[in-house]
Amino acid sequence: MPRDPLPSSGPPPRAATLRDALRRALRAGPATAKELSMDVGLRERDVAEHLAHLARSLEHRGEKLVVEPATCVACGFVFEDRSRLTRPGACPRCRSTRIDPPVFRIEGASSDG
Template sequence: MSDTEADTTTRQQIADALRADPATASDLSTTVGVSVSSVYRHLQHVAQSVHGNGEQFLVAPPECRNCGFSAFDDPVNYPSRCPECRSEGIEEAVFKIE
């Protein structure tokens, strides 16, 4: 199996999981069996392909557990710390396809 086929399979599994239930990147990592960082790379592509199919890729953005900040620049990426209070306690974004 080539890398392209493996990527397509992983992306399809991620998309199918998000069509069934909302999930975080950690949830998807466990479901699909790839690293969390790999899930985030795949999510960028899934979001683009879903948009072309007339579906919506929805994101509940990450949120700081300390101050509640949720206006992160890129919600399809895991921030390491809060830009407001510098806390590292960040709730993961939740993704869904409708």
């Protein structure tokens, strides 16, 4: 009696990687990490890590990940010099935790290949 073939190792191939999905979502328009999380099906806390990798791969395509900085709702402070892609916890000026999150978009070449 012939044996069944061994199952292939690893997960089945995906139609698109998470970063491809993020790229497509950002091409549709600017979005926050929460919006990207819902669009792509990724935990919000993991979006920043994937965006950092996406930013590097976009450079090779002649594109750029643009970050519109987070702002404090209470006093209007803009987190311009912040390099982290996550939402800040509190405003350094007034200590408010009411912070509008950063918004991400892609600029540059628009070929989808």
